[in-house]
Amino acid sequence: MKIVIGNKNYSSWSLRAWLALAATGADFEEIVIPLDTPDTKAEIARHTGSGRVPVLLDDGVTVWDSLAIIEYLAERYPEAGLWSADPTIRAHQRCICAEMHSGFAALRHYYPMNIRRSVDDRPATPEVQADIDRICFLWREALEESSGEGPYLFGGFSAEDAMFAPVVSRFETYNVPVGDLERGYMDAILTNPLFERWAQAAKQETWTIESEEV
Ligand SMILES: N[C@@H](CCC(=O)N[C@@H](CS)C(=O)NCC(=O)O)C(=O)O
Structure with a gap:
């Protein structure tokens, strides 16, 4: 499981998805893409066409948007509550x-x-x-x-x-x-x-x- 996120200091939507993922207790890797740089758009486009982070990557499944990620995690890890x-x-x-x-x-x-x-x-x-x-x-x-x-x-x-x-x-x-x-x-x-x-x-x-x- 990997999560693509923006700068931790500024990216509030990334924080939401990251917290939900971390709360499941699952092992995961982070890919941090600094926002507002000349490379940001191209870096995000490697993972999603939405142009936005966060994105969750799980064994061939791509889930973009914080709320969709939370829903996905809730289904994948029901015991996390x-x-x-x-x-x-x-x-x-x-x-x-x-x-x-x-x-x-x-x-x-x-x-x-x-x-x-x-x-x-x-x-x-x-x-x-x-x-x-x-x-x-x-x-x-x-x-x-x-x-x-x-x-x-x-x-x-x-x-x-x-x-x-x-x-x-x-x-x-x-x-x-x-x-x-x-x-x-x-x-x-x-x-x-x-x-x-x-x-x-x-x-x-x-x-x-x-x-x-x-
Ligand atoms: N509705 C989206 C919003 C995501 C969003 O706006 N993310 C910002 C960072 S917090 C982003 O990716 N911005 C792209 C950019 O700054 O180029 C979600 O809930 O995930």
């Missing part, structure tokens, strides 16, 4: 993963993921604050529904935690004010050993993308 066994919870998990995947454009644009940036305030615009408020609502709702089960949104680490991990990183980096419940969830993600592994590697990278340095 990327989705709940309970269909009601699973529907809820899928809704918030889909909402993350297709939404929050204002937040994603204004707060680029930049793991090694020093923590410093970047006050939200009204559009970004609306995204923050919706995300905090989604987190609180899930945490309250699964209260006592575990530190993540529905207990153990699963698909939606992989999907929201880059948002946690952004909230931390840009010092976004949140409530106690959301803060506890953020701390659980930031101290997750897999997230820490990725973040350590991100901090070692020397590539810089000027447009993402805000």
Whole structure:
């Protein structure tokens, strides 16, 4: 199994798929393609016509797009619990993963993921604050529904935690004010050993993308 990813410091979609893959416990290799270089497009095109990372390569099967990768991994490794066994919870998990995947454009644009940036305030615009408020609502709702089960949104680490991990990183980096419940969830993600592994590697990278340095 191989995963093609972008720079660990900046590539939020890569982080999502990588976390889900690492959470399965499967052995895998990484192919890192630095983004925003003259060779980026050609390097990505060696693996997918989509022009985007992440891409999962599994014994002749190519899966591109973070959410499709998560679905593939959930089927391949059901014991990893990327989705709940309970269909009601699973529907809820899928809704918030889909909402993350297709939404929050204002937040994603204004707060680029930049793991090694020093923590410093970047006050939200009204559009970004609306995204923050919706995300905090989604987190609180899930945490309250699964209260006592575990530190993540529905207990153990699963698909939606992989999907929201880059948002946690952004909230931390840009010092976004949140409530106690959301803060506890953020701390659980930031101290997750897999997230820490990725973040350590991100901090070692020397590539810089000027447009993402805000
Ligand atoms: N919807 C896609 C989005 C993937 C995406 O936009 N990836 C960015 C990096 S985070 C990318 O590959 N950009 C290509 C480039 O910068 O040339 C997914 O969920 O995987």
